[in-house]
Amino acid sequence: MDWINVCLTSVSMSIDAMTISAVDGLQEREMKLQKTLFIAFIFGLFQFIMPVIGYFVGYSFKEELERYIPWIAFSILTLLGIKSLIDWYLDFRKKDQEKLEGKTFGLLEILIQGIATSIDALCIGFVYLNLGIGDALLVFGIIGITTFVLSSLTGVFANKLASKLERWASLIAGLVFISIGLKILLEGIL
Numbered sequence: 001m002d003w004i005n006v007c008l009t010s011v012s013m014s015i016d017a018m019t020i021s022a023v024d025g026l027q028e029r030e031m032k033l034q035k036t037l038f039i040a041f042i043f044g045l046f047q048f049i050m051p052v053i054g055y056f057v058g059y060s061f062k063e064e065l066e067r068y069i070p071w072i073a074f075s076i077l078t079l080l081g082i083k084s085l086i087d088w089y090l091d092f093r094k095k096d097q098e099k100l101e102g103k104t105f106g107l108l109e110i111l112i113q114g115i116a117t118s119i120d121a122l123c124i125g126f127v128y129l130n131l132g133i134g135d136a137l138l139v140f141g142i143i144g145i146t147t148f149v150l151s152s153l154t155g156v157f158a159n160k161l162a163s164k165l166e167r168w169a170s171l172i173a174g175l176v177f178i179s180i181g182l183k184i185l186l187e188g189i190l
Contacts, residue, residue, distance in 0.1 A: 001131070006139050010146035013124060016117040016180050017043035021151035023176050024113070025158030026169040027084075027103040035105075036159060040151035042110050046118035048144030054125020055136050066126075069119055070188020076116035077181030081174045088170030103170065120184050 017040075024039055025031060087103065124143070128136045162169065 001135060001139075006142055007146075009124065009139075010143045011150070013047055013121055013143050014147040014150045016120075016184070017047060017114075017147045018150045018154045019176055019180060020113050020117050021155040022158035023169075023173040024105055024110075025155040025160075026162050026165055027173055028105055028159070029162040029169075031155070031159050031162075033156065036155040037152055039105070039110055039113075040148045040155055042114040043117060043151045044144040044146075044148030046114040047121050047147040048140050050118040050121035051125040051128070051140040051143060052137065054122035055128060055133075055140070057122075057125070058129060066123060066188070069122055070185045073116055073119040073188075074181040074185035076112065076119070077177045077184070080113065080116065081177030081181065083174075084170045084177060085174035088168075088174060091170060092167070117180070120188070 021036070021039055021043060025036060028035075121143070125136075125140070128139055131139065165172065
């Protein structure tokens with residue numbers, strides 16, 4: 001097994017989740033460490049589960065799924081982005097003397113983010129069809145663990161910056177969600 005390739009794949013698969021984790025840390029100003037770790041865990045879990053699903057679905061549905069995956073991820077992330085932009089606009093219109101309310105993420109929103117950032121990981125399962133089940137699960141586990149670690153770090157770091165960027169956090173989130181959605185869509189159709 002090419003371990004350098006596995007490590008590079010793990011890091012590249014983690015980037016979307018890391019970015020969303022950082023945005024969550026910016027938006028929820030006083031996020032507790034446990035919640036940051038929980039979000040990173042969900043992201044890592046989905047980055048593990050999606051390739052496993054892709055692996056077991058196999059080649060029989062590969063062509064049909066590949067064509068829709070970018071559109072699904074784009075749609076979900078764009079909706080999250082539009083919602084964040086609307087939240088920013090409404091917060092921005094508040095009077096300056098009013099304290100902005102920090103956003104709080106519920107379980108459903110965290111799960112949606114986890115799915116949206118990992119849908120493209122279904123294709124990684126197809127990439128490793130040449131491996132045995134044990135080796136493939138090891139690779140997918142490494143991807144999940146890498147995502148967890150890197151998302152934890154970016155979430156904590158971003159939360160430290162949240163008080164400095166609170167007025168702009170939802171705008172940043174909206175732009176990031178839409179950008180990641182476009183990136184996934186363009187990678188999928190080009």
